[in-house]
Amino acid sequence: MANNFSFTGLSEVASKETPIDSDQLLVEGVSNRILKWVSYSCAFVSLMFLIAFAFDESISVSWFFVSQVIAFLLIPILAKSGFENTAKFILILYVDVSIVLLSSIFEGEVYVQFFFIPTMGLAILLFDYKYIHLRNISIMISVISFFVIDFISIDSIILSEDNVDVIRWSVLTASFITTWIIFNTFSESKEKAEQATKKLLEKEQDLNKQLSHKQDELQTYIDQLEVTSLELEKSARAKSDFLATMSHEIRTPMNAILGMTHLLKEDDPREDQLESINILDFSGRTLLALINDILDFSKIDAGKIEFEQTEFELQQLVSTISETFKVTATNKRIELKTEIEDEMPNTLIGDPARLTQILNNLVSNALKFTEKGSVKINVKALEETDDEVKIEFKVIDTGIGIEEDRLDSVFESFTQANTTTTRLFGGTGLGLSISKQLTELQGGRIFVESEIGKGSTFSVQLLFPKGTAKEKIEAGVILDEFVKLKGTRVLLAEDNPVNQKVMTRFLERWEIITTVVNDGHEVIAELESNEYDIILMDLQMPELNGFETTERIRAFEDEKKRKIPIVALTAAALKEVKDQVQEVGMDAYVTKPFNPVELKKKISELTRL
Structure with a gap:
């Protein structure tokens, strides 16, 4: 805490956690320092007088000042020993006596009596309102001493006998009353200031207690948050491990199911066998898609998706996707076409796996919801510079279409166009949601245009840095x-x-x-x-x-x-x-x-x- 000026040192005490008595603070924090400073100062002044009178060979006066020096040096020791009030009273008494004796020594040539005024103020500073009786006694001693010196001074003035008594007593009374009123008023003002200071101190200490309590509560909340965070981390890790394990365990038999299904299709099966094989293949791929969707959705939800930046050939990627869905399209008697704009940059830098995943989801959906006609993958450049190219991928189908009021919701998680769609075609509704998030996480955009009964067009726009140019392959050739x-x-x-x-x-x-x-x-x-x-x-x-x-x-x-x-x-x-x-x-x-x-x-x- 900054060391701001404080008459009573409150700023230091208020910052302490353990409450202390404010009266004790006012006495010990200020008055003891004043006691030491005044005692040592008076001891130094007495020592100077001792040296001066020793040179003049004033032995009696010298011994007086020797006693004064010793007394003023012993007063702080007395206060430190636990007799603070006694030490303060003795200090004021010694100062008053010293002023009276010095006035006698100099026989009124030096107005030493003026030092009674700061002595009265010293009594107010040393004794707070709790010891007001000691303060008043100390002020009274100073006033009486002032009265004695004034009496001596007036007695030395030559006046007529008719006026002496009136003038003497008038002056002495006025002096006494004036001095008493001035210092009593100052004493009361100081008491009010001390009371206000005490209240401020108590308020500040109360605020500090509240602050300390709030800090304890905050620390408790922090501790609870850390425990909760660790539990959430463990839960997330357990979920991730569970998904990874289940993904592995399910994918292993799925490898055999889909692999054998693919081989059976190539064995030229009978028409009745082909229908069963197609059902098996469709169900296996649907199950695999569900597994992939759930795993990817979990990754995106946990913020663990990362994108690679590697070179890939656009033509080959699109052709591979087309080849992948060729059998499905043939079985449904749907034409699957690809159109890639001429002069398109072939080698790009990005994440080919995530781009493939996005397009796979769109083509799979298009084939799923199309019973006749065609599905077309269209690729063209929207904007191009020397270093980058913005590409639009369109998947256009002639399927069932989507109602206009459902277009905004098809990209939401676990959402399909309607409940009938879910019953007829199955699926979790995660594919489009994942495609949307993967697209937007790469700084792109995805949107859909559709008309009921005429089909849908899903568009994906992504920006890719250009790679080292490589020769294109012909469309459809893998x-x-x-x-x-x-x-x-x-x-x-x-x-x-x-x-x-x-x-x-x-x-x-x-x-x-x-x-x-x-x-x-x-x-x-x-x-x-x-x-x-x-x-x-x-x-x-x-x-x-x-x-x-x-x-x-x-x-x-x-x-x-x-x-x-x-x-x-x-x-x-x-x-x-x-x-x-x-x-x-x-x-x-x-x-x-x-x-x-x-x-x-x-x-x-x-x-x-």
Whole structure:
């Protein structure tokens, strides 16, 4: 607290937590300091007189001043010993006696009696209203001493006998009354000031108590908040762990369901079998979409969504999306088309996975709500500079459409156009909400135009920095180089027997030579004794997982084996896992259930390097 001027030192005391008596403060805080200062000052003055009279060889007077010096030095010691009032009274008495004796010594030549006025004031300063009787006695002593000196002074004036008594007593009475009134008035004013100061002190101490109480309450609230925050953090972590575990556990069997369904479709099934397979495929993809939506919604809600800034080829991304939904569109006898504006920048910088997710949601919705006609993916540049391009992605369908009064609500969480839509087509209503949030978190905008019975157009506008220009591929062509996969030697590390069969069936159809192992130790042993072009590495294997196995491979002395391409296969669709994949030195990342087109693309790219 700042040391503000205070006659009684209240600013220092009011800040103390332990309350003290205000009367004690006024006496000890000020009067004791005045007592010491006046005592030492008088002792110094007496010492000066002692020296002066010692030179004049006035022995009796010198001894008087010796006694004065000793008395004034002992008075503070007496006060410190607990006899404050006695010491104060003795101080005033000694000062009054000293003034009377000095007046006698100088025989009226020096007006020493004027020092009685500050002596009376000294009595008021030393004794507060609590000891008013001592104060009045001290003032009375000073007045009487003044009276004595005045009597002596008047007695020395030569007057006629008729006037002496009248003048003497008139002057003495006037002097006594005047002095008494002046100092008594000052005493009363000081008492009022002390009372007001005491009230202010008590009020300030009361406010300090309240402040201290509020501080204690605030600290209690802070402690409670910290406990609550820790509990919320634990709850959020438990929810995140639960979602991650459930996502992994559900995705693993879904990999087998969707994988086998895809293979069955390619086996040229009978018409009656195809219908059952399509139902199985639709239900499996719907379930997978629900899992992805819930996981992504949880991430966005927790503020854990992060966006990458990597180069990607726009043409290839759109073609991959088209290829992904090609079978669904064919089964529904719907035409799926893509239109990409000429002279569009092909290489962009952004998060291709999140862009794919947004467009997948829109195309999936369009196919879901379209029974005849077409679904078209249209891509064009709205604005372009040397460094950036603003692109608009449109997904246009000829489906059932959306009522005008429902257009604003379709992007809300767990909301669909109406209850009939939910019953007929299913879904959580999270897909569009997630697409909207992913778009806006990247600084873009998404909106919809629709007409009942004629279809809907969903538009996404995003700004991308330009990457290093690469040659475009023709629309609809994904990987003509797949023929080069024939004879590719793949080491598949997968501990789940069902997933081993699913993966092996796909690789065999692509004419890839496949060796299957169950854990990391077998991977190391197989790689040390044989040559392979690429490793498909499951991350969660017993004994030695995919991360540890990769770290050992990257430590091989043989440069060719040390640099072998490794593709991570995992059902944990979390960014933390993807970051760890990159940290240990894996080359690519494929999420289960895997997209056959994406897996082909990864194998083809990495084995051509």
